[in-house]
Amino acid sequence: MKYDVIFLGGGQAGIFGAYEAIKKNEDLKILVIDKGRMLTQRVCPKEKLGWCVKCPTCAIIFGVSGAGAFSDSKFNMDYRVGGDVHVVTGKAIVNDTIKYVADIYKEFGFDEKPTGLEYNQFMLDIKKRCIETNVQLVDTPTMHLGTDGSRELYTKLVNYLLEKGVEFATEREAEELIIENGAIEGVVVSHKGKEEIYYSSNVVIGMGRSGAKKLMDICQKHGVNYETGAVDVGVRVEIPDIVMKDINENFYEAKMIYYTQKYKDRMRTFCSNPSGFIAAEKHGDDVVLANGHAYKDKKSTNTNLALLCTKTFTEPFNQPFEYATAIAKMSAMLTGGKILMQSYGDLKAGRRSTEERLARLNIVPTTEDYVAGDISLACPKRILDNIIEFIEVHDKITPGFASSDLLLYFPEIKFRSTRIEIDKNMETNIKGLYATGDSSGYGSGLNIAAVMGILAVRHIVEK
Numbered sequence: 001m002k003y004d005v006i007f008l009g010g011g012q013a014g015i016f017g018a019y020e021a022i023k024k025n026e027d028l029k030i031l032v033i034d035k036g037r038m039l040t041q042r043v044c045p046k047e048k049l050g051w052c053v054k055c056p057t058c059a060i061i062f063g064v065s066g067a068g069a070f071s072d073s074k075f076n077m078d079y080r081v082g083g084d085v086h087v088v089t090g091k092a093i094v095n096d097t098i099k100y101v102a103d104i105y106k107e108f109g110f111d112e113k114p115t116g117l118e119y120n121q122f123m124l125d126i127k128k129r130c131i132e133t134n135v136q137l138v139d140t141p142t143m144h145l146g147t148d149g150s151r152e153l154y155t156k157l158v159n160y161l162l163e164k165g166v167e168f169a170t171e172r173e174a175e176e177l178i179i180e181n182g183a184i185e186g187v188v189v190s191h192k193g194k195e196e197i198y199y200s201s202n203v204v205i206g207m208g209r210s211g212a213k214k215l216m217d218i219c220q221k222h223g224v225n226y227e228t229g230a231v232d233v234g235v236r237v238e239i240p241d242i243v244m245k246d247i248n249e250n251f252y253e254a255k256m257i258y259y260t261q262k263y264k265d266r267m268r269t270f271c272s273n274p275s276g277f278i279a280a281e282k283h284g285d286d287v288v289l290a291n292g293h294a295y296k297d298k299k300s301t302n303t304n305l306a307l308l309c310t311k312t313f314t315e316p317f318n319q320p321f322e323y324a325t326a327i328a329k330m331s332a333m334l335t336g337g338k339i340l341m342q343s344y345g346d347l348k349a350g351r352r353s354t355e356e357r358l359a360r361l362n363i364v365p366t367t368e369d370y371v372a373g374d375i376s377l378a379c380p381k382r383i384l385d386n387i388i389e390f391i392e393v394h395d396k397i398t399p400g401f402a403s404s405d406l407l408l409y410f411p412e413i414k415f416r417s418t419r420i421e422i423d424k425n426m427e428t429n430i431k432g433l434y435a436t437g438d439s440s441g442y443g444s445g446l447n448i449a450a451v452m453g454i455l456a457v458r459h460i461v462e463k
């Protein structure tokens with residue numbers, strides 16, 4: 001079967017790319033291939049049963065609409081957050097395209113004034129404390145859909161694509177590329193144990209973090225140029241809302257970057273969820289990662305956010321993906337396949353957390369997918385030192401942060417260890433093959449994934 005454009009991965013980059021293709025030319029024959037299911041069929045058995053049955057393809061991670069479907073969907077309106085594709089495209093085009101994506105959100109019923117545009121006294125005070133502690137506050141306007149709101153929006157968008165004749169081939173996993181004379185000709189996918197081939201001279205890859213490892217194998221095999229990138233390892237912390245009140249009510253999310261004094265490593269806050277919930281991200285039995293989200297209507301009394309350490313390795317080591325996976329496996333080994341959790345008080349006291357000790361705190365965890373234990377048994381010293389230093393600095397900006405009530409869920413890992421060589425049109429060294437979103441190594445958020453999908457399609461249509 002031959003298509004004008006194939007999207008390999010039906011996540012944020014894929015569906016916004018498909019939207020753009022249809023907008024530019026309704027007659028294009030478009031196929032979206034995804035390892036998971038259609039959005040409406042993405043049902044996690046845990047919702048009914050209360051426990052994880054370890055589906056071969058996790059409905060939370062894989063499927064049309066991608067990681068965004070169950071995400072809290074904070075949509076950031078600035079090129080500085082959500083990735084760094086601007087290093088290849090320039091800043092203006094990224095910001096313009098972000099605005100364009102926000103207009104698509106509006107078209108499908110989501111219209112919210114971004115927070116963080118006007119500064120009040122609380123915000124000025126927070127900014128001053130950041131300056132005093134050498135923390136960079138990346139204060140950019142953000143819209144917040146909520147986990148429920150994003151699902152509604154993506155359902156409308158996918159229905160629109162279906163109405164316009166976009167085809168979806170789900171439960172199909174990308175296996176191989178077909179390349180002739182340095183140009184893409186098609187893709188080979190596996191479906192229920194059988195091989196299928198789909199042809200196109202334009203293939204847009206957007207396989208997300210969940211497909212990053214597979215994509216790296218494909219790149220190696222087919223001569224797609226890439227370089228070894230960084231990996232983000234850290235914890236997701238949970239703290240009573242009351243401690244985060246000033247930040248939550250005024251910024252919703254305050255993105256902070258800090259270079260530690262001890263190692264000069266880069267630490268950052270990521271994906272803050274006021275009144276949110278901790279989530280377990282299962283990449284198989286032995287890799288279980290901490291994450292978090294927040295609903296528009298359903299609220300907890302805790303805020304969760306990630307504290308991540310960006311680690312780039314120098315020669316001869318070139319396997320950051322495997323390194324981070326080994327950390328996750330060590331943690332899952334200790335917990336029997338759950339997230340490892342410890343209170344900051346217990347970490348500082350050098351003892352494991354237990355349910356009995358946790359019961360003495362002011363905070364109640366928003367998940368049961370954890371085992372109370374000792375993070376220092378699984379987290380490399382350098383990363384743990386960086387986390388502790390960042391927590392103490394955060395405490396000066398947000399008094400109460402470094403309290404015993406701070407819960408640390410380990411590990412939170414952002415796999416973006418491969419950085420595919422792309423030009424300003426997202427095209428790789430293989431003609432007609434485009435790399436977008438998280439799996440390209442240039443994206444880490446909804447905004448940049450959508451931008452990259454759209455820019456790739458604009459180039460295809462221009463051609």
Ligand SMILES: Cc1cc2nc3c(=O)[nH]c(=O)nc-3n(C[C@H](O)[C@H](O)[C@H](O)COP(=O)(O)OP(=O)(O)OC[C@H]3O[C@@H](n4cnc5c(N)ncnc54)[C@H](O)[C@@H]3O)c2cc1C
Nearest residue numbers: 009011012013035063066067074174208211437438445446
């Ligand atoms: C819990 C959670 C909360 C988040 N919250 C936010 C937030 O608030 N704001 C924000 O900006 N970002 C957030 N993110 C990140 C955001 O969701 C991603 O950056 C974004 O979805 C990336 O888009 P993408 O298209 O690159 O990949 P994805 O959306 O992950 O889509 C990748 C697609 O590829 C498919 N796939 C994977 N492997 C294969 C394969 N081998 N063959 C075929 N298909 C494959 C997957 O099924 C998936 O549909 C969150 C992520 C998570 C997990």
